[in-house]
Amino acid sequence: MGPILINPSLKEHELSRLFGGGGHQSFSCSLSAKVESYKEKLNTLLEPRLHYRIEEIADVGVGSVSIEGGTTFRSPKLSRALRNSNEIVCFVATVGGAIEDEIDGLMAEKRLSEAYILDAMGSVAVENMVEQFHQGERSEFTIENRSTTLRFSPGYCDWPVTEQKKLLGLFASEFTGIDLLDSCLMQPRKSISGLFGLSYAEDHHPPPPYNPCQDCKKTDCMARRT
């Protein structure tokens, strides 16, 4: 299947969180000016695209989720979140390499604060694109009386980043434009892979999906979901 094109939008509160503002709009004047000056340029740098595929779940064990075809993902929290799911939506998304080239250029010119700002904007953009995809799919599946879980990515929570190999292995890199380095980081850097579960809802108002953060004691976790 060809890529889905979703235009990322830059939410100020998401940027503010990366700049240490705790999610509040508390930019200084100079920071605000730099963000504004880069917003227009960002549109010329982003090459957003997202690929996804839906896989049938063969088995959910204690700490593992196996899909038809033999791939098994290992994460206790993922398996708990997906225990009622019968399918999973696997995805890879990127905003491309042009923004990375620009950041590297700024770094080479020692324009570090600008490089940092653009880097943060790229992170917010790819995260926003994936969130739009997840919310959009959730709405469409709700019409089919299906419910979705929260989304999970290798390297977060208790899902090892090395599992990225299994997830990326479901996609041909020549189509996605995303390669996996030996370190298990993706290239282009501003890319996200992940999955979420799908199940048939028993009623029209299913309960909220299981959130592992509710009973997790890791209070300093940056990925904590409320």
Ligand code: SF4
């Ligand atoms: S706070 Fe949430 S995301 Fe962070 S480790 Fe705990 S369960 Fe995982």
